[in-house]
Amino acid sequence: MQKSTSKLTSQKEKILEIERQRKGLIKLLLSDCEVIEGSFIDVRVRCGRSGCHCENKPIHPVTRLSWWDNGKLKNKIIRVADRRWVKKLSDNYKKHRQAMRDLVKLNEEEKEIIKSVVKLKTRKYE
Numbered sequence: 001m002q003k004s005t006s007k008l009t010s011q012k013e014k015i016l017e018i019e020r021q022r023k024g025l026i027k028l029l030l031s032d033c034e035v036i037e038g039s040f041i042d043v044r045v046r047c048g049r050s051g052c053h054c055e056n057k058p059i060h061p062v063t064r065l066s067w068w069d070n071g072k073l074k075n076k077i078i079r080v081a082d083r084r085w086v087k088k089l090s091d092n093y094k095k096h097r098q099a100m101r102d103l104v105k106l107n108e109e110e111k112e113i114i115k116s117v118v119k120l121k122t123r124k125y126e
């Protein structure tokens, strides 16, 4: 009896810890923080002008945003003036994606712990 009581307590503490983590994730996901879907990628391209060094090798730095749309990879070149804020919102998007994955993981973990808590509380009628 003693043993199962301390096990129960530690399982309950785990649940409380999960709830704390969940609260943090929900806070981010429901915040007013804007996001832009897609990855921020620096690439080098050819400009197409004849006689430019880039005829041999792409040398002109360009920043692209790329994202999947209905199974197709889409790209858009980001204007230099927009790089900073687009990068920030793209990073925010990554954080949101991660938070959603973490939330799913927490839910799974919690479900397992709750199952064991219920098992520990279960009495047999014999």
Ligand SMILES: [Zn+2]
Pocket (backbone or CB within 6 Å): 046, 047, 048, 049, 052, 053, 054, 055, 060
């Ligand atoms: Zn060039």
